[in-house]
Structure formats: structure tokens, C-alpha cells
Amino acid sequence: xxxxxxxxxxxxxxxxxxxxxxxxxxxxxxxxxxxxxxxxxxxxxxxxxxxxxxxxxxxxxxxxxxxxxxxxxxxxxxxxxxxxxxxxxxxxxxxxxxxxxxxxxxxxxxxxxxxxxxxxxxxxxxxxxxxxxxxxxxxxxxxxxxxxxxxxxxxxxxxxxxxxxxxxxxxxxxxxxxxxxxxxxxxxxxxxxxxxxxxxx
Amino acid sequence: xxxxxxxxxxxxxxxxxxxxxxxxxxxxxxxxxxxxxxxxxxxxxxxxxxxxxxxxxxxxxxxxxxxxxxxxxxxxxxxxxxxxxxxxxxxxxxxxxxxxxxxxxxxxxxxxxxxxxxxxxxxxxxxxxxxxxxxxxxxxxxxxxxxxxxxxxxxxxxxxxxxxxxxxxxxxxxxxxxxxxxxxxxxxxxxxxxxxxxxxx
DNA sequence: GAGTCCGCATGACATCTGTCATGCGGACTC
DNA sequence: GAGTCCGCATGACAGATGTCATGCGGACTC
Numbered sequence: 001x002x003x004x005x006x007x008x009x010x011x012x013x014x015x016x017x018x019x020x021x022x023x024x025x026x027x028x029x030x031x032x033x034x035x036x037x038x039x040x041x042x043x044x045x046x047x048x049x050x051x052x053x054x055x056x057x058x059x060x061x062x063x064x065x066x067x068x069x070x071x072x073x074x075x076x077x078x079x080x081x082x083x084x085x086x087x088x089x090x091x092x093x094x095x096x097x098x099x100x101x102x103x104x105x106x107x108x109x110x111x112x113x114x115x116x117x118x119x120x121x122x123x124x125x126x127x128x129x130x131x132x133x134x135x136x137x138x139x140x141x142x143x144x145x146x147x148x149x150x151x152x153x154x155x156x157x158x159x160x161x162x163x164x165x166x167x168x169x170x171x172x173x174x175x176x177x178x179x180x181x182x183x184x185x186x187x188x189x190x191x192x193x194x195x196x197x198x199x200x201x
Numbered sequence: 202x203x204x205x206x207x208x209x210x211x212x213x214x215x216x217x218x219x220x221x222x223x224x225x226x227x228x229x230x231x232x233x234x235x236x237x238x239x240x241x242x243x244x245x246x247x248x249x250x251x252x253x254x255x256x257x258x259x260x261x262x263x264x265x266x267x268x269x270x271x272x273x274x275x276x277x278x279x280x281x282x283x284x285x286x287x288x289x290x291x292x293x294x295x296x297x298x299x300x301x302x303x304x305x306x307x308x309x310x311x312x313x314x315x316x317x318x319x320x321x322x323x324x325x326x327x328x329x330x331x332x333x334x335x336x337x338x339x340x341x342x343x344x345x346x347x348x349x350x351x352x353x354x355x356x357x358x359x360x361x362x363x364x365x366x367x368x369x370x371x372x373x374x375x376x377x378x379x380x381x382x383x384x385x386x387x388x389x390x391x392x393x394x395x396x397x398x399x400x401x402x
Numbered sequence: 403g404a405g406t407c408c409g410c411a412t413g414a415c416a417t418c419t420g421t422c423a424t425g426c427g428g429a430c431t432c
Numbered sequence: 433g434a435g436t437c438c439g440c441a442t443g444a445c446a447g448a449t450g451t452c453a454t455g456c457g458g459a460c461t462c
Contacts, residue, residue, distance in 0.1 A: 016217025
């Protein structure tokens with residue numbers, strides 16, 4: 001019997017998933033959580049075999065929960081279920097030791113299969129998302145360029161970015177300009193968006 | 202018996218909802234759709250009593266489907282179910298004649314209740330979202346300012362916006378500057394984000 | 403060890419962007 | 433009808449932004 005922890009802030013979906021998984025003979029939902037922190041606490045308390053985590057949750061996102069669970073409950077395999085994910089989230093998830101990454105467009109039957117796969121030390125990544133990640137490729141940005149872009153993400157003026165990074169304004173402009181050129185963007189704002197979409201931040 | 206159309210691109214959730222609603226004695230799911238266009242076709246074919254529409258769907262979003270259904274199947278009440286919605290979507294939905302607006306954080310039982318409410322000519326809007334919408338208030342932007350902001354949304358340079366709007370670059374800058382001042386933003390990029398969040402675009 | 407490449411960092415310069423003062427015309431009040 | 437207000441539209445100016453040429457130092461090749 002596979003003991004599953006279910007974490008999703010959307011009550012509707014969490015309940016629905018629980019009742020669907022209950023139909024499977026070899027799967028039991030031993031705990032449910034509505035936030036990242038709650039998921040972590042439930043994981044510690046129940047030590048489930050598989051943690052099914054939503055990516056977007058209040059407090060602490062699914063990837064972060066997975067990373068902590070890996071340390072604190074090493075026998076528990078984590079998998080991410082998400083609504084509208086980009087390739088970026090997938091990369092971060094795999095880096096955090098997540099063993100499954102699935103969009104919510106799959107069917108319930110398929111989800112159950114994937115839970116079994118993940119439980120028996122297997123891995124599963126949605127084909128389309130994997131293709132996106134491969135298409136995005138490796139980041140052409142240098143560490144500093146990526147750092148400047150992430151600071152520029154919220155639209156702050158260059159002066160503020162410079163002071164936060166303890167750099168000359170000219171230097172900051174230079175990195176942002178280089179990043180925009182590499183990404184084919186017209187300015188730092190679109191460059192930041194592109195980099196975020198491709199998981200390069 | 203209330204005949205329901207269910208539209209959500211996330212197969213997992215759609216199936217889960219269908220099986221949960223099937224548990225209610227007075228509700229039948231007569232059709233399911235995985236995209237906006239499919240939802241419209243199903244609505245025309247089955248003429249359901251209530252259409253439960255996801256906001257974000259490929260092809261045509263829930264609000265747009267609701268608007269068309271209102272014309273073509275007037276006896277059908279539409280309601281929107283959404284993951285992470287802002288106040289903006291709510292406004293547009295109400296303008297399109299939607300009778301219910303619910304986040305997916307509600308429970309299945311509550312969803313069934315709301316379907317009944319909507320079916321008997323009632324209305325239901327999530328309290329928290331309503332509060333957000335009221336807090337956002339009416340747009341302080343003039344029509345032209347809003348238009349410029351929406352053109353500026355994707356980060357295009359002012360020159361391009363000016364040519365698209367057939368205006369002098371100086372004029373465009375002026376509107377954007379005024380909009381940013383009204384919104385308390387430091388530049389047009391953050392101004393566009395704020396306006397979008399509050400449903401003023 | 404010399405040569406080469408690449409990332410980090412900076413300042414000067416040209417361009418783009420935001421702010422301001424100004425004018426025009428429609429709507430509304432009195 | 434005069435006065436006032438507000439939205440639309442523009443150009444001039446100052447300040448912010450992006451581009452370029454330059455230099456430094458570590459890593460890697462030969």
C-alpha cells in the first residue's frame with residue numbers, strides 16, 4: 001500500500017484528487033495540506049511514501065517543500081503537480097531532487113500510475129515540458145547577468161539595482177545590456193521576462 | 202435535476218470535479234470540455250442549465266465563453282471557477298453577465314451549493330475577491346491612458362507604441378507618465394503591471 | 403611561461419524616456 | 433453666453449538608459 005501526502009491550496013482540487021486516488025486499491029491518502037508549511041509538517045508527522053505537491057502554494061512553494069522533505073524524510077519521494085508551468089520550474093524541481101513532474105492536464109488514472117512509478121524509485125517527467133526544457137537549452141547568461149536580471153525583474157530603476165548589488169550604475173547597465181542582447185530583447189524588462197520563462201533565473 | 206456543463210483544460214481537475222458533482226442527487230454533468238471553443242460547442246449542443254467554466258483555458262477564456270453563451274443559450278447560467286484570480290478578472294466576468302465567481306479554494310460541497318444558487322437566478326461572488334475589487338475601486342485612468350498602458354504592457358519601446366497608436370512619441374510619453382503618477386509607479390512597466398492587477402486595463 | 407579567451411567592472415557618449423509648460427476643444431455649471 | 437474644468441495632444445528640456453571602448457584578472461591550452 002502506497003501512503004500518499006497530498007498538498008494543494010485549492011480545496012476543491014485537493015478533495016477531488018483525494019477521492020479519486022481513494023478509488024485505487026494500492027494507494028491511501030494519509031494526509032492533506034493546504035499550504036507549503038503545512039505540507040512540511042504533515043510530511044514530518046506521517047512520513048509518507050510519496051508526497052504529491054502543488055507547485056504554487058501560499059507560504060512555501062512545492063519545490064521548496066520537496067527539498068526540505070528530501071533532507072528530513074529521505075524515504076519519501078516527492079512529485080510536483082502543477083497548473084501552468086514553464087520549463088524553469090521543471091529545472092528547479094529536478095535540482096531539488098523531485099522525482100515526478102506532471103501538469104494537471106493528465107488524467108487521474110495516469111496520475112495514479114505515475115505515483116506508482118515514482119514510488120518504485122522511478123522518475124517521470126511530462127514529455128511536453130521536457131521538450132520545452134530541452135528547447136530552452138542551457139542559459140547563455142553569466143552569473144552576474146542573471147543576478148542583475150532578477151533584480152531588474154520588478155521594474156526597479158537602475159540606480160536602485162546598482163545600490164542593492166553594490167556596483168556602479170554603469171556596470172549594471174552593461175550587464176543588463178549584454179543580457180538583453182543575448183536574449184534578443186529590446187530592453188531589460190522584456191529580457192527579464194524571457195529569462196524567467198526559460199528558467200534562466 | 203440541474204444539468205451542468207463542465208469546462209476546464211486540466212483533465213485531472215475536470216474529471217475530479219465531475220465525479221464529486223455526481224455524488225450530489227440533484228446535479229448531473231451532461232457535458233465536459235477541455236477548451237473554450239469546445240465549451241461553446243458543448244453549450245450549444247446540450248443547452249445545460251449551468252455552465253461551470255475555468256477562467257484560463259486554451260483558445261478562448263471562460264469570460265469570453267460566458268459572454269457568447271449568454272447570447273446563444275440565454276437560459277444557461279454561467280459561473281467562473283478559477284485558480285489564482287485578481288480583481289480584474291472578476292470585473293470583466295460580471296460585465297459579461299457571469300452569475301457566479303468562485304476560487305478553487307472552496308470545498309466541493311460549497312461548489313454544489315453555489316451551482317444551486319446560480320441555477321435559481323441567484324448570484325454568488327467570493328467574498329475575498331469582492332473585497333479586492335472594491336478596494337481597487339474605479340479606474341482613475343482616462344481611456345487614452347489605459348490604452349497606452351495596455352500597448353506598453355509587453356515592454357515595447359515608446360516609438361513603437363507611438364506608431365501603433367498613430368500619435369507623437371511625446372504624447373505617448375505624456376500619457377504614460379500621467380498614468381504612472383496616478384498609480385504611484387516609478388515607470389510605465391510597473392504602472393502597466395499595477396493597472397493589470399487591479400483590472401483597469 | 404606565453405598566449406588566448408572569458409567574465410567582471412568602469413566611465414564616456416549618444417539615445418531614449420519622463421516631466422513640464424502650453425494650447426485646443428468639448429462638457430458642464432451658473 | 434461666460435467661466436471653468438477636464439481630456440487630448442504636442443514639443444522642449446533634463447535626467448535616466450543603453451552602447452561602446454577599455455582594462456584587469458583568473459582559467460585553460462599549447
